[in-house]
Amino acid sequence: MDQRYDLVVIGGGSGGVRAARMSATYGARVAIIEEYRMGGTCVIRGCVPKKLFAYASRFHESFEIAESYGWSVNASFDWSVLKANKDKEIARLERAYTAGLDGAGVEIIKDRAVITGPNTVQLQQAGTTLEAKTILVAAGGRPFVPDIPGAEYGMTSNEAFELEALPHSILIEGGGYIAVEFANIFAGLGVHVTLLYRGDCILRGFEDELRRGLEDGLVRRGIKLIYETNLLEIRKSGDDLTAVFSDGIEAPFGAIMFGTGRRANTEGLGLDTVGVELNEDGTIPVDTYSRTTCPSVYAVGDITGRAALTPVAIREGAAFAETLFNDNPTEVDLSQLATAVFADPEIGTIGLTEKEAATHGDIDIYLAQFRPMINTLTDRTERMIFKLITDGNSGKVLGCHILGPGAAELIQLVAVPMGMGATKADFNRAIAVHPTAAEELVTFKKPTYSYRGGKRVG
DSSP states (O other): OEEEEEEEOOOSHHHHHHHHHHHTTOOOEEEEEESSOHHHHHHHHHHHHHHHHHHHHHHHHHHHHHTTTTTOOOOOOOHHHHHHHHHHHHHHHHHHHHHHHHHHTTTOOOSSSEETTTTTTEEEEOOOEEEEEEEEEOOOOOEOOOOOGGGGOOHHHHHHHSSOOOOEEEEEESHHHHHHHHHHHHHHOEEEEEESSSSSSSTTTSHHHHHHHHHHHHHHTTOOOEEOOOOOEEETTTTTTOOOOSSSOEEEOOOOOOOEEEEEEEEESSSSTTTTTOTTOOOOOOOTBBBOOSSSEEGGGGGSOOOOOOOHHHHHHHHHHHHHHHSOOOOOOOSSSOOEEOOSEEEEEEEEOHHHHTTTEEEEEEEEEEEOGGGGTTSSSOOOEEEEEEETOBBBEEEEEESSTHHHHHHHEEEHHTTHHHTTHHHSSSSOOSSOOOHHHHHSOOOOOOEEEEEEEO
C-alpha cells in the first residue's frame, strides 16, 4: 500500500468527511482515519439520535391535545422499540457516509491517529506511518465530566443514547442545550426529571423572554428545577444513586447525567510535537482558512472552538477543500449563525440579543406573546414568543428570536433574508399567511419599545 497522500484527515465526523470527499473530487489523494464509527458526534451520538428522541418525547402531549379535538387515545411507550429503530437509522446514515467517501475515492482507515511530524501521521493499531502534504484535524469533542467523587457512576449524552432501559428518575446537571434537551426528552418519556444548574436560569446568553418561557415549559412538563447549586458527590445506593448537593441536601435518583458542556478532543493527537498551539480550553486556534500554527496542519469543526455546530463544521470542511485543492480561497462567514434548542417549547434564534444590540446604538424592539392556535381548544396556557430587533435608523433586522412550536424551522427561513441585509420594511412587504404563528413577523405595526441613547423608552 502506498502510504503517501496529499491529505490525511483525522476524524470521520461531518467536517472531516466533507473535507475529505470534496478534496478527493478535486483530484487529491486522501485518507481519512476514524477510530470509532463514521459520522462523528452528530450522526452517531448527537444531533440525529437526539432529534429522534425529541420527536418520541412529544407524542405524550400530542395525545393530550388530541382529546380536545375529539380523539380518544390509548397509547403506551416501548423504549426498546425506539432504541432499535434509532440504531437502524444511525447505521443507515453511517453506511451513507462511508459510501460517499468510497465513491469519491477516499481511503478509509479504522485506527487511532497520532501526528508525529509536520507531514507524518502514525496509526496506533497498525503501527505504520502515513506521509501527508497536508494534515486536517477534525477530531471533534467529547462530553465534559466534572472531577467529583463518584463521577464514574454518572453518565453523559453518549451513554444516554445506549440505555437498555429508562430509569425511574434522573438528575441532569447543566443548563445549556444538552441538559435542557435531555430533560425534555426523559420527562416526555415518563421519567421523573430534576434539572440542576449553578446559574439562576437556564440557557445563559439567550433572550430573557425565551429563557423564562422555556423555563415555564420545563415546569409544565413536571421537571423540577434546582438553581444556584452544584453537585459535589455521587454515591452508589443499591440500584439507585445518591446525589450530594452543595447546599447539604442528599437525594436518591435512578440515574445521574452530566450535561455540563463539551471539551475538544486534542489530547494524545501529538499536536505539541509539531508546534500546534492550543487555547486555554484545549481548542485549536486557526486563521480564517482553518490553518493552525503549524503551516501543514489545519483544523475544522468543534475542535477549533469557533462554533460547535454541525453545519458550521460542514461549511468549514468545504471551505478547506476549496482553498487547498480547488484554487479557490474560501472563508466561512459566521456573522449570521442561526441556532435552535430542540426542547418543548422549541427555541430558534439568530443575530444579536436585545442586550447586545443596545450597545450598538439606537434600536427598536418588536415583541409578541400569545397562545399557539393549536392550544386554543385546550387548557394549556404556554405562550409563543416572537421578538424582532431592528436598527433604530435604517430598520435593518439585527436579531430574531422565537419560542414555540416549529421555532427551529422558522428561524432557518428567517436566516435567509437576514443574510441579505433585510430591513423591517422588507418584512412588512411580505403579505401574511393566515392563520399562522409566523405571520407575526410581518404584521408588527410599531415597536413595542425602543432604545435611544442607550436608554429604554416606551
